[in-house]
Amino acid sequence: MKTTMMHKRGNWLKRNQRVLSVSLLLATLAACQKNVERPTTTPDDAAASEEQVSTQSTSGGNLIWSENADGSSFLNSMCTIQTATSYGITQSTTHAFSGSKSARFELRDTDPENHSGTRAEISFPTPTTNNFWYSYAMYMPSAQYKDEAQDEVISQWHGGGGITPAISMRVVNGHLVMRTPDDAKTDLGAIGKDKWHTFVYHIIHSSGSDGLIEIWKDGQKLVSRKGASMYKITGDFHLPNWKMGIYKSDWNGTKTTSTNLRVLYFDDIKYGTSASTYNNMLAVSSTAK
Secondary structure, three states: OOOEEOOEOOHHHOOOOOOOOOOOOOOOOOOOOOOEEOOOOOOOOOOOOOOEEOOOOEOOEOEEEEEOOOOOOOOOOOOEEEEOOOOOEEEEOOOOOOOOOEEEEEEEOOOOEEOOOOEEEEEOOEEOOOEEEEEEEEEOOHHHOOOOOOOEEEEEEEEEOOOOOOEEEEEEOOEEEEEOOOOOEEEEEEOOOOOEEEEEEEEEOOOOOOOEEEEEEOOEEEEEEEOOOOOOOOOOEEEEEEEEEEEOHHHOOOOOOOOOEEEEEEEEEEEEOOOOOHHHHOOOOOOOO
């Protein structure tokens, strides 16, 4: 029987000089300074270990956070690490999109649960504004990512409430599938293994008609969806926070499927404010391998 592991927040997440400084900003036109506070939810809540952050673009740039894994340490204290193993999230020189290294995510069906699930993810703070850009380059190795019908989540925007995330990007039989708040599942086509792909997301998180989801893959726009993109904020529901990596609910508890291993590589990960654009969010290759 798997056991649930406690959340690990190591000092090794410290930002190095190559990575942009984290911008945690007060939502005010008069000042731009760090504003971080702990939520009051219980430790069992999926967002309980998250920090809350209000973000606003500045004249110095529109990126809140970025990472290309090239330094002696990588990631930083803005995101939390959600893995129960030493191999779950590591720095790799096997594949790289920008520079010489990438972030390697590995999940096995025998991994202990972490944050109430079988996952190897990084999680970002719960925001207090609703318009953001997200992007990364991703490499899916065919030898370590066999196709199967039971899906796993590789990006999600989770608004709490104890139910499935409002928006999630899932892998099903080698295809990328978007799940939205109306429980619709949209097949966005084959991912394409053993090569790098770039993904850019622009999301206005709203439970009303002003919501928006835009998705580009390799420069081609796959999605432009208007309408509800999150659950209504009430009770335990909150503005969605971004998580990325690998989460496979079919491996929770003692369950397994026809596969037992998932490995993904991510590089040039970016998290941008509403003032960002497709061009400055797009991952740019320098030495793709």
